[in-house]
Amino acid sequence: MSLTGKEIQGVILAAIALLVVGALPYYGSDYLLSLGITIAMFTVLATSWALFSGPTHYISLATAAFFGLGTYTTGLGFESLPFWSLVLMAGALGAVLAALVGLATLRLSGVYFVIFTLGLAELIRQLITWGQNMTGQKGLYVLTDFTEGNLYMMLVALASAVFLVGWLIGRSRLGFALRIIGDDETVAAHSGINTAQAKVLLFMVSGAVAAMTGAILAPRYVYIEPALAFTPLLSFQVVIMALLGGVHRLWGPIVGVIPFTLILETISANFPNQVTLFIGIVFLIIVYFIPRGFAGLIEQARSWSQSESMA
Amino acid sequence: MTETVLSLRGATKRFGGLVAVNSIDFDVRRGQVLGLIGPNGSGKSTTLNLISGALQPTAGDISLRGVAIGGLRADKIAKRGISRTFQLVRLLPGMNVEQNIIAGAVFGHRRRWGAAAKQDAARLAERVGLGGKGHMAIGQLTYIDTKRVELARALASDPEVLLLDEWLAGLNPTELQVGIELIQSLRDEGRTIILVEHVMDAIRSLCDYCVVMSSGAKIAEGTPDEVLSDPEVIRAYLGDDDA
Amino acid sequence: MDIIIIGLLLGGTYSLIAMGLNLQYGVARIMNLANGEMLVAGGFTAFWFYTAGNISPLLTIFIVAPLAFAINWLIYRIMLEPLVRRAKNRGQLEVDSILATFGMSFIAVGLMLAFFGGDYFNYSFLAVPVTLMGETYAQNRVVAFLAAVVICAILYAWITFSRPGLSLRALSVSPESARLVGINVRQRAAIAFALGGAITAVGGALISSFLTLDASAGVAFTLKALIIVIMGGVGDVRGTIIAALLLGVVETLVASLIDPGLTLAAAYALFILVLLFRPQGLFGRKPT
Numbered sequence: 001m002s003l004t005g006k007e008i009q010g011v012i013l014a015a016i017a018l019l020v021v022g023a024l025p026y027y028g029s030d031y032l033l034s035l036g037i038t039i040a041m042f043t044v045l046a047t048s049w050a051l052f053s054g055p056t057h058y059i060s061l062a063t064a065a066f067f068g069l070g071t072y073t074t075g076l077g078f079e080s081l082p083f084w085s086l087v088l089m090a091g092a093l094g095a096v097l098a099a100l101v102g103l104a105t106l107r108l109s110g111v112y113f114v115i116f117t118l119g120l121a122e123l124i125r126q127l128i129t130w131g132q133n134m135t136g137q138k139g140l141y142v143l144t145d146f147t148e149g150n151l152y153m154m155l156v157a158l159a160s161a162v163f164l165v166g167w168l169i170g171r172s173r174l175g176f177a178l179r180i181i182g183d184d185e186t187v188a189a190h191s192g193i194n195t196a197q198a199k200v201l202l203f204m205v206s207g208a209v210a211a212m213t214g215a216i217l218a219p220r221y222v223y224i225e226p227a228l229a230f231t232p233l234l235s236f237q238v239v240i241m242a243l244l245g246g247v248h249r250l251w252g253p254i255v256g257v258i259p260f261t262l263i264l265e266t267i268s269a270n271f272p273n274q275v276t277l278f279i280g281i282v283f284l285i286i287v288y289f290i291p292r293g294f295a296g297l298i299e300q301a302r303s304w305s306q307s308e309s310m311a
Numbered sequence: 312m313t314e315t316v317l318s319l320r321g322a323t324k325r326f327g328g329l330v331a332v333n334s335i336d337f338d339v340r341r342g343q344v345l346g347l348i349g350p351n352g353s354g355k356s357t358t359l360n361l362i363s364g365a366l367q368p369t370a371g372d373i374s375l376r377g378v379a380i381g382g383l384r385a386d387k388i389a390k391r392g393i394s395r396t397f398q399l400v401r402l403l404p405g406m407n408v409e410q411n412i413i414a415g416a417v418f419g420h421r422r423r424w425g426a427a428a429k430q431d432a433a434r435l436a437e438r439v440g441l442g443g444k445g446h447m448a449i450g451q452l453t454y455i456d457t458k459r460v461e462l463a464r465a466l467a468s469d470p471e472v473l474l475l476d477e478w479l480a481g482l483n484p485t486e487l488q489v490g491i492e493l494i495q496s497l498r499d500e501g502r503t504i505i506l507v508e509h510v511m512d513a514i515r516s517l518c519d520y521c522v523v524m525s526s527g528a529k530i531a532e533g534t535p536d537e538v539l540s541d542p543e544v545i546r547a548y549l550g551d552d553d554a
Numbered sequence: 555m556d557i558i559i560i561g562l563l564l565g566g567t568y569s570l571i572a573m574g575l576n577l578q579y580g581v582a583r584i585m586n587l588a589n590g591e592m593l594v595a596g597g598f599t600a601f602w603f604y605t606a607g608n609i610s611p612l613l614t615i616f617i618v619a620p621l622a623f624a625i626n627w628l629i630y631r632i633m634l635e636p637l638v639r640r641a642k643n644r645g646q647l648e649v650d651s652i653l654a655t656f657g658m659s660f661i662a663v664g665l666m667l668a669f670f671g672g673d674y675f676n677y678s679f680l681a682v683p684v685t686l687m688g689e690t691y692a693q694n695r696v697v698a699f700l701a702a703v704v705i706c707a708i709l710y711a712w713i714t715f716s717r718p719g720l721s722l723r724a725l726s727v728s729p730e731s732a733r734l735v736g737i738n739v740r741q742r743a744a745i746a747f748a749l750g751g752a753i754t755a756v757g758g759a760l761i762s763s764f765l766t767l768d769a770s771a772g773v774a775f776t777l778k779a780l781i782i783v784i785m786g787g788v789g790d791v792r793g794t795i796i797a798a799l800l801l802g803v804v805e806t807l808v809a810s811l812i813d814p815g816l817t818l819a820a821a822y823a824l825f826i827l828v829l830l831f832r833p834q835g836l837f838g839r840k841p842t
Contacts, residue, residue: 057649104829110648111585112829115780118587118773119822126819133813173417173424180414183403190363192389192418192468232773236656243653276770277664283657287637287650 014163022156025149033148037220039261040155041213044162045234046242046253048209051166052202053239054247055178058110061235062101062117065124066094066207068230070214072128075140075224083144087154087215094211095204102200117235125230132226139225146219154216162209166250169202178202237264240279243286246293255294313340314376316503317362317393317472321371322381324357331357333527334371339472344494344504346518346535350548354527355507356398359474362505363395364388375471392420392471396461396478398507402449409445412436412463419468428467435463439493455486462493473497473504479513491516511539523547557810558803565802566699567761569706569795571775572782574754580789581726581746583644584634584651588659589779590772591666592622592751596758597767598666601675611763612701615756626751630744633658638743659772666769674768698760705756710791722746726789754779774818781825787835797836800824 024036045063053060070090077086101120105113132138169175177198180188188195218224237260245256260282268275290297317339324332332354339345347355360366362373364385373381380388394415403411412432416423423431436445439459444452452460458478465473479490491513497504498517508514514521514535521538523531525547531538538544571593578586596618600611637654641647713719724732725742733739758775761767782801786793801821808820828836 057645059649059652104826108829108833110645111652112784112833114585114587114652115777115784116825116829119777119818119825122774122777123819123822126816130813130815130819133815176414176417179405180403183405184401186365186385186397187401187403187414187464189385190365190389190395191415191464192386192420192422194384194386236660273667274664276660276667280657280660280662280664283653283660287654287657291650 018156018160022153025152030148033152035261035265037148037152037155037217038265039257040152040159041217042238042241042257042261043254044155044159044213045210045238046245046257047159047162047166047250048206049238050242050245050247050250050253051162051169052199052206053242054252055175055182056199056202057182058106058113058199058203059239060117060203060206061114061232061239062098062120062207063210063238064121064230064232064234065117066097066210067214067217067234068121068124068226069093069097070211070216071142071218071221071224071229072140072214073211074215074218075142075229078142078144078218083146087212090211090215091208095208097211098204098207099200101207102203103196106199106203107196118232121230121232121235125226128226128230139223139228141223142218142221144219148220151216151220155213158209158212158216163250165205169205170250174198174201236279240282240286244282244290244293246295248292249295252293252295255298259294313342315339316341317373317375317505319358319362319371319373322358322361322368322373323370324354324361324366325369330527332361332368335522335524335529337522337529337532339503339505341503342498342501343519344498344502344506344517346514346521347505347507347524348509348514348521348538349524349530352526353524353547355524356476357527358524359395359476359505359507362388362472363393363474386418389419389468392468393474394419394465394468394470394472395474396458396465396476398476398480400457400461402457402460402464404449406449407445408436408441408447408449408452408460409433411449411460412445412467415464415467420471421469431467432463435466438466439463440489455482455490458482458490459493466497471503473502474507475504476507477509478506479508479510487513515539557806560695561803561806562799563695563699563802564806565799566702566706567757568778568782568802569798570702570757570760571754572779572786572794572798573706573709573791574750574752574757575776575779576783576786576789576791576794577722577746577750577753579783581722582630582634582743582750583638583647583729584630584747585648585655586747586750587652587655587776588662588772589655589751589754590774590776591659591662592626592754592772593758593761593775594666594767594769594772595662596622596755597762598670598675599755600759600762601767611759612697615701615759618755618759619752622755623748623752627744627748629658629751630747634747635740635744638740659776663770663772670769674766675762692764694764698763701760702757705753706795709753713791718742718745723789777818778821781821781828785824785828785836787837790835790837793835793837 025033028036049060049063052058073090073093074086077089101116105116177188177193180191180193181195181198185195214229221228241256241260242253243256244260245254246252264275264278267278286293315338319335319337321334321336322332323330323334335358347358349355357366361368364383364387367382371381372379375391375393380391403414406414409429409432412435413428416428416431433445436442439462441456441459441463444456449457449460462478475494479487482490487510494504494517506518518535521532521535522529523538523544530547531541531544575586575589578584578589599618600614603609603614604611633654634651637650638647641650713722721732721737721742724737725739725746729739778801782794782797786797801824804824805817805820808816
């Protein structure tokens, strides 16, 4: 594998960014660290969401389901098993759930997939709540020794892994296959691509990552219950941040995550009742004005400035 | 006689009550250019769709070099060595010319990736008359060039059988001549081709053998001169029941 | 037995909501995920008229219907038509309309929260028992069911026998051919969308007479309506009605025999079965 000059430049930039971001627990305030966790969490979720939904245009609203599955994995197992194994197990469970959902819906049109994923978190939430009612159990306490700094570092590590995996997929046959599928699924099939398999595989990656994020973040909530772990709003936030940033580039979602998280924090602190309204408005802004997200705007600005300088 | 590459036996497709393809038989030999002709709605494109796996046959057998392929998924059939172009050109709008061609090489019959695929794409681009246009966007191409890209993509997997669904349709007279010569050169290379076509000049100059369909059934077969002088074929084309 | 009848009563109202969505998706080709909010808005209006002026929801629907028709017509013309125009293919329109209607759904919830607050609302309309075949049922459910049946019947007759109804059916089968035979596709699509919204809102007004709603209740109804439409087959009126009744019965069975918290799970179980075995809908032909 050989890298071009531009790619080496990218690797160096990424390393510097990782150092600055990764050292946050050593210089940042508690508030900054807490904000950092939220941003890291959404970076992981939105980037892994875009890995699948970017090329295929299938809108997944299953993030909350995978995330909740992960939190419950930690919640049920943290007393008896080492934490790292729970994170891996959550990833495996997320991949299995994604495979099941994918096999049932991904051979059909996109609408079926959206509808199915839209209710998936709610379905699992109802089932867990019912199970708890049957056994007389309420929520789960997740008491660990992890500090916010620990959790943050784990998320940053996961984010780096997601970027690496995303970059590798982008250069792989699977990534190329997904782009062809996104452009024209019929052409893809007649070119020899097993379209259902390719879509399911990538959806599994995305589901595994979301479940691992949930597993890592469970200790932050201390007490988890179905309504919290499977909150449907999470799925929508992830979709909107990824689209706002732009899903056609690996680095796109992160340019959406940072401003959106900051504005949302401000709004929910000052006008908690207007959060839904705000999310709705951003959805419309994306659809009508910036369909390619901030990444698209940045690229446009770049190509303008280039043609300016050439003129 | 040379080897039979593709054969159809009793291939049938029904849509509800409508029989679009009614028990069709024919063989394609290696290196042969077979013309599948007939009036509009006679079932030619449906037959092509059955061969390429876009549709599943209701009954009958289709085999590629003696191995049954009828009813397999399109991607499996592509991997076995059948590639196609589409009646209405289908390109990948998000990719440039080179990537569109590579898309045919990576997952199909003879698979290549990386530098080898790029090299082949450049060679094929040259071959179909797109030399130097590898980095052009699909939206900037002329109509005949979009057809060329589609042809190059179909060739990229080095198929056993190439299916061309009205590849010459919509070209102006000058382009048509260029197009016929291009397919002629593929034939000279020894490619096995099934051609669904309406352009009579092309059929006469390109096809070794013709199968004529009307209302879903085979009504004649033979050399172009034979079938085009067959009274039943003339009736099928000119008769008022099918026009 | 009474469970099944309660289920059928519920399913009757569901069929109205799902018919609304089916018109919007089957004819206007807009996957409207803000459908449930239109329902809740209809319910809010009925609630408001009943508590403020003691006006029966059966009368309110005559206000709700034209109002919702006008609002949905404007939404289609202003918000959705640009998306239809810019879409290069069906897939792109689907993604765009899904995202846009999600946005609208969030905005609708936000506005309803701002104006009415986050409380549950219900009112007591005809909450008296009636006896049918030796069993007692709440009268409001029976009345809502009958109203739904009447509206469904009118709509079905209109679509099947009237000229404008015929043009809507033509549009749902093939927009291109509809244009060729001189149907104004844009205008008809707008009408179908508006009509679908009006029917959904009327369904909401009826449902509010026996179910408790709140500003964010819409999404659950959207999901149920979607499941019904897919189960019954897009564009299939008869299939929609049967699927709605089936969902009503299954939901009521699960709620009364297992746990009321599992209604959506029950709807989902049905949905999964349909996806796995009959993705073309209960009565649909296998796609080719």
